[in-house]
Amino acid sequence: MTQGSAAGPGFDILVVGQAGRLGYEAALFAASLRRFSPGFAGRLVVAEPQPGPLWPRDPRIRCKETRALLEDLGAEIVPFESRHFGHAYPYGNKIEALFALPEGRPFVFFDSDTLVLDELSAVPFDFDRPCASRRVTGTWPQIELYGPGYTAIWKSLYDRFGLDFGSSLDRSEPDEYWRRYLYFNAGFFYYRCPQTFGARFLNYALTIRDDPPPELVCQSLDPWLDQVALPLVIHAFGGGRDALEAGWLDGRTTCHYRLMPLLYAREPDRVVAALETVAAPNRIKKVLKLHEPFRKMIFHGQGAKLRAMFDRENLPRKEQALRNQIRKAGFWMR
Known part of the structure; x- marks a missing residue:
């Protein structure tokens, strides 16, 4: 078990920064990290998408003052290539950015619109059991009057990837109520290896996008694709809703303000x-x-x-x- 509180500098923090709002948010994130988490001794990586055919405009942080501030705050601006998502689905950045991190080193991803409030090195991460944000509402799936329900939709996805659907359920919640099913906000997530997590996340997301089960025929995947794939990835790696004690992230230690x-x-x-x-x-x-x-x-x-x-x-x-x-x-x- 790899505990964050014992790991010291042994995990990286990843956020995405690019032209416009996300660059300024990344600067604010970095400033809050340095102000309220002086004990964090790992790397802060600001992953920056690079120009390419999937971006009609240069997505890099063009503001020189923002780049200089990020570097002054100890952030490392690291490039990554957009091979599958880009402008058409910018939420895919958080998937492809994972490949900018080194293999085998634990990481925590945060959306750039997050504020650090307290010491992140004190959070009891178990990097062998991934988790993600439970500050979430029932945004997906949207149940149609004559369409399949929550159970049929989610089970079709677990079956597609050979996962055990039954063990993902919160049986304290009633059948066909959205909280019974594993669902997260993708505002943060973590694991022991970004390359392993990223490969699984990418595979699941592309499969769901390009070859969805029939039960998803009435469901929109934009902008929900990352949040549909994420619980499947977390479940596949042995994580779940109880992998991190409630109240640490999206609570006393961070705020995903949006x-x-x-x-x-x-x-x-x-x-x-x-x-x-x-x-x-x-x-x-x-x-x-x-x-x-x-x-x-x-x-x-x-x-x-x-x-x-x-x-x-x-x-x-x-x-x-x-x-x-x-x-x-x-x-x-x-």
Whole structure:
């Protein structure tokens, strides 16, 4: 068993950075990592897709100030090739970026729109048993009136890859309720080897995209493909929903904020305080201000005004309703 708390520098952190929003988010992630996780002694790798036929425009981080800040914060900007996804499915970056990491070295992948809040080296990762984010809602599959249900759809995928479907179920949840089935947000995931994990993730994702079981005929895979394949990969490698004690990631140690308006509207006070602490130094501020949502929300006070509109104890149950309220108030941006 490889425990993160004992491994010290023995695991890498991977985020994707590219032109536009993801580059600025990667810089904010790196700044929060250095500020709140001084004990992390591993590599921070910012994987950068390279120009090629799958990108109509150069996807690399073009802002010189952002690149300089990332390097100043100790991030390694590492290129990777987009061979299967690219512009048509940018969420595939998180799959193909895994091949930029060395074989046999444990890793934790984070979406770039994540803020580090506390010491990551204290998280009790068991890199032999992968896990992913359980801060997720039942976004897939969308059950049609006369179509197959959750069991038929998910079982068809487990059967396609020769996996044991029954052992993936949470039998404390009722049949045909989405939480009974293994489903994660792909905002973080980890394993002992990025090459092994990446190869399986890529194989499953391409198979589902190019040759789906008949039970998926009514189901959209855009943007859900990565989140459909991910639980199958985690199950195949012996992981699951209980592989990491709840409350560490997407809790006391990290926050997957998604977009600045959502952070200010719904996240706890400690997340806002951490964000504004990280963004305050001039060398970081001058880069973050180049991105309009960061500039307006963090530095021009729009985040505080938006936050005052909402009671964190009484938020809309569905995220779409929250987004609609933010749009109506004129504060939506991404």
